[in-house]
Amino acid sequence: MRFKTIVAILQNEQDAERVLDCAIPLGNRFQSHLIGIHAEALPVPYTSATGFPDTEFLQVSADMNRERADRLHGVFLKHIENSGLSFEWRSLESFSGDSALSGISSVRAADLIIAAQRESGGDAGADVDTLVYDAGRPVLVVPHAGPLTTTFKHILLAWNGSKEAARAAFDALPFIIEAEKTDIVVIDPPESLDETPEEAASEIAAALSRHGAAVSVSVLKSSGASVDDILQTRITETGADLLVLGAYSHSWLRQLLFGGVTRSVLRTAPVAAFLSR
Numbered sequence: 001m002r003f004k005t006i007v008a009i010l011q012n013e014q015d016a017e018r019v020l021d022c023a024i025p026l027g028n029r030f031q032s033h034l035i036g037i038h039a040e041a042l043p044v045p046y047t048s049a050t051g052f053p054d055t056e057f058l059q060v061s062a063d064m065n066r067e068r069a070d071r072l073h074g075v076f077l078k079h080i081e082n083s084g085l086s087f088e089w090r091s092l093e094s095f096s097g098d099s100a101l102s103g104i105s106s107v108r109a110a111d112l113i114i115a116a117q118r119e120s121g122g123d124a125g126a127d128v129d130t131l132v133y134d135a136g137r138p139v140l141v142v143p144h145a146g147p148l149t150t151t152f153k154h155i156l157l158a159w160n161g162s163k164e165a166a167r168a169a170f171d172a173l174p175f176i177i178e179a180e181k182t183d184i185v186v187i188d189p190p191e192s193l194d195e196t197p198e199e200a201a202s203e204i205a206a207a208l209s210r211h212g213a214a215v216s217v218s219v220l221k222s223s224g225a226s227v228d229d230i231l232q233t234r235i236t237e238t239g240a241d242l243l244v245l246g247a248y249s250h251s252w253l254r255q256l257l258f259g260g261v262t263r264s265v266l267r268t269a270p271v272a273a274f275l276s277r
Helices: 013-030 055-080 128-134 163-171 173-178 202-210 227-238 252-258 261-268
Strands: 005-009 033-041 086-094 112-116 139-142 154-158 181-187 215-220 242-246 272-276
Touching (some): 005 013, 013 139, 033 055, 055 086, 112 128, 128 139, 154 163, 154 173, 154 227, 163 202, 163 242, 163 272, 181 202, 181 227, 215 227, 242 261
Parallel strands (some): 005 033, 112 139, 154 242, 181 215
16 A cells, blocks of 8 residues: 555645645655645625625735735645646635645545644644544644654554554554554553453554564553653654554544543644544
């Protein structure tokens, strides 16, 4: 399997630079077709003092949106025109103006979606949470800061036995096969009469090994720490450069109300994160 169609979600100029710095090298490696997607909000009519729609405001809003879309298109072309890749640009309009939400129908025919991590307190980013939940395709989330690599040598695969974790593991196979090593991390595996904690990830390890992947299994105890803290500590300790995770293996409402690993990863992971559900 290779990622032959890659979609890059470009919400703003800061996102665009980092997303394209990841998407274009991957596109070259997999000889992909690259689709850039950006959306602007439809101008909302306001009523003037006379009781009629403020047409001047509508026109100014439309012009500003068009200028911003043109700038993003220019950034896209600057990065890709000399890359040798086949590509296309999709400029969309929607009530939300969110490039991730507006592009949902486009991304479902992609092999891989690449988007920027949603930065807390920064400019409004794309709604990557909903993208991961609804797209039905794997999403590679690029961190908003720090070194950016596309040759993932050490992968950390978070494994809890869920269907989402299985989907993520096999969706990420092109990266896992090329990596020097993949560390399958199991945190607090349930006690079972049928298998020991060390055997909790043995089947997925064997399956990935048959594809030629170099894998190992690490069983960790949380000892009261949160799962996302454990994963981030493990990334730092091992030097992993890609986290593979099954997204929203618990209900989205529960994660919305009480927080969860997926939401934390989408905002704070120090390395690129590959998510499927």
